[in-house]
Amino acid sequence: xxxxxxxxxxxxxxxxxxxxxxxxxxxxxxxxxxxxxxxxxxxxxxxxxxxxxxxxxxxxxxxxxxxxxxxxxxxxxxxxxxxxxxxxxxxxxxxxxxxxxxxxxxxxxxxxxxxxxxxxxxxxxxxxxxxxxxxxxxxxxxxxxxxxxxxxxxxxxxxxxxxxxxxxxxxxxxxxxxxxxxxxxxxxxxxxxxxxxxxxxxxxxxxxxxxxxxxxxxxxxxxxxxxxxxxxxxxxxxxxxxxxxxxxxxxxxxxxxxxxxxxxxxxxxxxxxxxxxxxxxxxxxxxxxxxxxxxxxxxxxxxxxxxxxxxxxxxxxxxxxxxxxxxxxxxxxxxxxxxxxxxxxxxxxxxxxxxxxxxxxxxxxxxxxxxxxxxxxxxxxxxxxxxxxxxxxxxxxxxxxxxxxxxxxxxxxxxxxxxxxxxxxxxxxxxxxxxxxxxxxxxxxxxxxxxxxxxxxxxxxxxxxx
Amino acid sequence: xxxxxxxxxxxxxxxxxxxxxxxxxxxxxxxxxxxxxxxxxxxxxxxxxxxxxxxxxxxxxxxxxxxxxxxxxxxxxxxxxxxxxxxxxxxxxxxxxxxxxxxxxxxxxxxxxxxxxxxxxxxxxxxxxxxxxxxxxxxxxxxxxxxxxxxxxxxxxxxxxxxxxxxxxxxxxxxxxxxxxxxxxxxxxxxxxxxxxxxxxxxxxxxxxxxxxxxxxxxxxxxxxxxxxxxxxxxxxxxxxxxxxxxxxxxxxxxxxxxxxxxxxxxxxxxxxxxxxxxxxxxxxxxxxxxxxxxxxxxxxxxxxxxxxxxxxxxxxxxxxxxxxxxxxxxxxxxxxxxxxxxxxxxxxxxxxxxxxxxxxxxxxxxxxxxxxxxxxxxxxxxxxxxxxxxxxxxxxxxxxxxxxxxxxxxxxxxxxxxxxxxxxxxxxxxxxxxxxxxxxxxxxxxxxxxxxxxxxxxxxxxxxx
Numbered sequence: 001x002x003x004x005x006x007x008x009x010x011x012x013x014x015x016x017x018x019x020x021x022x023x024x025x026x027x028x029x030x031x032x033x034x035x036x037x038x039x040x041x042x043x044x045x046x047x048x049x050x051x052x053x054x055x056x057x058x059x060x061x062x063x064x065x066x067x068x069x070x071x072x073x074x075x076x077x078x079x080x081x082x083x084x085x086x087x088x089x090x091x092x093x094x095x096x097x098x099x100x101x102x103x104x105x106x107x108x109x110x111x112x113x114x115x116x117x118x119x120x121x122x123x124x125x126x127x128x129x130x131x132x133x134x135x136x137x138x139x140x141x142x143x144x145x146x147x148x149x150x151x152x153x154x155x156x157x158x159x160x161x162x163x164x165x166x167x168x169x170x171x172x173x174x175x176x177x178x179x180x181x182x183x184x185x186x187x188x189x190x191x192x193x194x195x196x197x198x199x200x201x202x203x204x205x206x207x208x209x210x211x212x213x214x215x216x217x218x219x220x221x222x223x224x225x226x227x228x229x230x231x232x233x234x235x236x237x238x239x240x241x242x243x244x245x246x247x248x249x250x251x252x253x254x255x256x257x258x259x260x261x262x263x264x265x266x267x268x269x270x271x272x273x274x275x276x277x278x279x280x281x282x283x284x285x286x287x288x289x290x291x292x293x294x295x296x297x298x299x300x301x302x303x304x305x306x307x308x309x310x311x312x313x314x315x316x317x318x319x320x321x322x323x324x325x326x327x328x329x330x331x332x333x334x335x336x337x338x339x340x341x342x343x344x345x346x347x348x349x350x351x352x353x354x355x356x357x358x359x360x361x362x363x364x365x366x367x368x369x370x371x372x373x374x375x376x377x378x379x380x381x382x383x384x385x386x387x388x389x390x391x392x393x394x395x396x397x398x399x400x401x402x403x404x405x406x407x408x409x410x411x412x413x414x415x416x417x418x419x420x421x422x423x424x425x426x427x428x429x430x431x432x433x434x435x436x437x438x439x440x441x442x443x444x445x446x447x448x449x450x451x452x453x454x455x456x457x458x459x460x461x462x463x464x465x466x
Numbered sequence: 467x468x469x470x471x472x473x474x475x476x477x478x479x480x481x482x483x484x485x486x487x488x489x490x491x492x493x494x495x496x497x498x499x500x501x502x503x504x505x506x507x508x509x510x511x512x513x514x515x516x517x518x519x520x521x522x523x524x525x526x527x528x529x530x531x532x533x534x535x536x537x538x539x540x541x542x543x544x545x546x547x548x549x550x551x552x553x554x555x556x557x558x559x560x561x562x563x564x565x566x567x568x569x570x571x572x573x574x575x576x577x578x579x580x581x582x583x584x585x586x587x588x589x590x591x592x593x594x595x596x597x598x599x600x601x602x603x604x605x606x607x608x609x610x611x612x613x614x615x616x617x618x619x620x621x622x623x624x625x626x627x628x629x630x631x632x633x634x635x636x637x638x639x640x641x642x643x644x645x646x647x648x649x650x651x652x653x654x655x656x657x658x659x660x661x662x663x664x665x666x667x668x669x670x671x672x673x674x675x676x677x678x679x680x681x682x683x684x685x686x687x688x689x690x691x692x693x694x695x696x697x698x699x700x701x702x703x704x705x706x707x708x709x710x711x712x713x714x715x716x717x718x719x720x721x722x723x724x725x726x727x728x729x730x731x732x733x734x735x736x737x738x739x740x741x742x743x744x745x746x747x748x749x750x751x752x753x754x755x756x757x758x759x760x761x762x763x764x765x766x767x768x769x770x771x772x773x774x775x776x777x778x779x780x781x782x783x784x785x786x787x788x789x790x791x792x793x794x795x796x797x798x799x800x801x802x803x804x805x806x807x808x809x810x811x812x813x814x815x816x817x818x819x820x821x822x823x824x825x826x827x828x829x830x831x832x833x834x835x836x837x838x839x840x841x842x843x844x845x846x847x848x849x850x851x852x853x854x855x856x857x858x859x860x861x862x863x864x865x866x867x868x869x870x871x872x873x874x875x876x877x878x879x880x881x882x883x884x885x886x887x888x889x890x891x892x893x894x895x896x897x898x899x900x901x902x903x904x905x906x907x908x909x910x911x912x913x914x915x916x917x918x919x920x921x922x923x924x925x926x927x928x929x930x931x932x
Binding site: 005006007008009010011031034035036037038040041052053054109110113114116118121122125126129134135136137138139140153154157158159160161162163164165172173174176177180203204207208276281282283284285289306307308309310311330331332333334335336337338339350353356357 | 471472473474475476477497500501502503504506507518519520575576579580582584587588591592595600601602603604605606619620623624625626627628629630631638639640642643646669670673674742747748749750751755772773774775776777796797798799800801802803804805816819822823
């Protein structure tokens with residue numbers, strides 16, 4: 001902490017110069033009482049405040065002295081004059097307690113941010129700040145920093161078979177942001193989504209004013225044959241690893257999907273959210289690489305690195321680009337240059353590749369631990385989907401109520417999600433009960449322990465015997 | 467740069483194991499030809515790619531050898547195998563040349579990012595990354611990081627007389643982002659704006675689906691008496707320093723504005739964009755401090771620090787808070803945790819106060835230099851508005867065409883803006899021609915030189931004699 005003088009706002013009526021001390025006292029007292037000057041806030045030195053207000057220093061010293069006597073202010077050695085705690089008004093408690101009692105968090109959707117490569121990120125930040133030309137800290141291109149778009153075009157071509165030039169890339173603040181832009185641009189077409197699929201995306205599409213058409217998913221992925229009847233002019237899909245069922249879109253369906261887009265002039269929004277994590281083989285290439293004029297490719301660092309970075313990208317066909325960029329500019333203008341430049345460095349230095357190789361090994365072990373623990377402790381359950389990503393679909397024996405099971409588990413500190421949470425129509429009959437379980441944020445040991453615990457609770461609780 | 471192995475996407479048909487080498491060659495060749503593997507991209511080592519693809523290393527070596535012979539790949543000492551430049555297709559030129567010939571940029575609206583406090587920012591970044599708990603890198607609160615909202619509540623109370631609790635603060639990506647959220651939330655009310663005012667804000671309000679009502683500005687600021695007739699249920703205003711005319715809202719108008727809001731149930735959006743820069747006295751306090759239930763306060767670091775950070779804040783009355791936060795969550799979810807945590811550290815350490823004191827001195831010198839130069843070289847012009855901010859309104863002698871003047875100056879490398887750019891109806895007759903001139907990004911020496919140059923051009927060019 002520094003001892004230089006903080007800024008302070010005070011209003012004085014200079015037409016009454018003789019009352020300045022009383023005015024200053026009243027102004028500070030009112031500000032403290034009303035909470036505008038909050039407990040612990042440090043005031044400027046008497047010298048600095050006198051200079052700012054263009055009054056004599058004696059007036060400030062006298063006012064501080066009076067308010068200290070009244071208990072509003074206090075002097076701290078080596079720190080100066082500080083606002084006292086007068087009362088602690090309702091609602092101003094500084095920290096909320098963390099939610100208590102969560103022992104095993106099997107919720108899907110986020111990586112283990114404990115694996116975040118702090119040292120490599122710090123190196124990339126330093127290099128980015130050194131190389132960041134001054135003008136990049138000014139108002140920037142809504143489509144993104146040139147260096148980052150070049151880096152992403154290289155990276156996505158190399159790793160995911162995406163076919164693009166830097167000009168095709170639009171940098172955004174995560175996938176959610178990208179989808180909100182696309183939903184606005186494509187609102188009049190109506191957008192089909194996968195069912196089950198992420199409820200947030202359905203909500204976001206509707207919020208943007210587009211109609212949302214849920215289309216069934218089976219064990220080959222999206223039922224592409226039902227797109228035509230839906231009347232939608234675009235579809236949001238997760239072909240590499242369907243979320244949340246975990247299946248890959250079959251080769252036949254991939255062909256059919258692109259045929260539908262080409263013949264009907266529709267757009268495919270390819271949500272490539274976790275394709276970096278494929279454990280048994282290389283992932284299938286991006287659809288975008290096959291039909292770049294008909295596919296909007298979307299990805300982010302939220303699953304591979306950390307959601308807190310808020311960095312994602314769209315690769316946009318030429319026909320949509322101008323409108324997507326204009327829509328982005330009319331919202332928050334552009335993504336923080338510091339984050340953009342740091343990510344460009346991070347990827348160029350090979351740090352993202354290194355991080356992916358390291359975490360891929362770790363997540364695979366966690367996945368294997370979950371599957372083994374399920375087999376051991378809950379043998380009637382079945383884990384399905386390809387060996388990929390950060391979650392698994394767990395099918396329960398028929399007749400079980402997954403939502404009730406999740407509620408019971410939560411009371412014992414185990415967080416699991418019923419598949420019904422992802423369905424557009426949860427109540428439809430005849431469906432197998434299932435859970436969506438994430439394994440990314442627990443060690444293999446905790447995974448084994450958590451599943452064992454889950455099995456014990458379920459048996460002793462009498463919910464059911466699995 | 468590292469020598470660890472980069473990732474690469476390749477598709478192989480494993481049902482034909484004897485053709486693997488040919489398949490690998492074809493796959494790489496196609497990717498290079500189609501531009502998915504771009505010139506300069508480094509391929510994985512033969513050992514790493516063989517392990518990834520689960521094929522023998524000899525197959526990879528043979529394929530790389532063949533493609534090197536064909537000219538698609540090249541070996542670089544200590545760097546590995548790299549994609550060659552085959553042709554340079556149209557549109558892939560890496561750098562655009564900077565706009566040439568701009569010698570004096572008097573455009574308003576941005577600070578001098580050359581003054582950005584790199585060392586202090588780097589210290590704050592390091593401290594933020596050390597203290598950032600792992601969970602902050604996960605999905606965060608749409609309203610912002612608790613630490614930053616606490617810091618901003620303290621700071622805004624202390625420096626601007628804003629009356630708020632941390633829960634009232636919504637962190638966003640700059641003012642533009644905040645306005646886009648408010649325009650969505652208040653769309654049905656209709657939003658009045660100042661005329662002249664920023665054309666981007668008018669456009670953003672219309673884009674969000676709200677009706678936009680321009681209200682005249684005179685030398686006391688916004689014509690508050692015209693609000694009632696406009697039918698608008700909200701108004702966007704710059705009371706501390708009207709943009710771009712530079713006047714402060716008069717005390718009487720401040721009272722009338724809040725009376726209008728209270729009696730009609732309307733909201734005032736207080737754009738406090740540059741109140742940190744007042745050179746002759748302390749700025750007048752925020753309206754929000756007087757009527758926190760009727761005023762949405764909006765500010766950012768774009769003028770005080772750098773637009774490239776993309777960090778701003780709203781202080782939102784309780785009645786609007788839930789909808790503002792929900793609207794934000796459905797866009798880009800939340801602001802980068804790293805930027806948020808760094809700004810919290812930066813402000814807590816007193817670095818923002820220090821930066822403001824330092825730059826305030828510098829900008830005051832630049833302002834004084836501009837006024838002196840105008841007086842010396844263009845004595846018929848008159849600089850108006852309070853001694854504040856980063857720009858000045860320059861009134862020209864009647865009968866001059868400010869737009870034509872700006873075009874002539876631009877041809878000589880001098881960028882100035884006509885006031886008409888900020889008017890909702892530029893063509894209205896009977897108005898004094900005027901320029902909006904920013905002085906933030908030129909040294910006093912360059913300001914004097916630029917204005918001298920401008921005067922010479924104008925006289926010799928025969929545009930007019932000032």
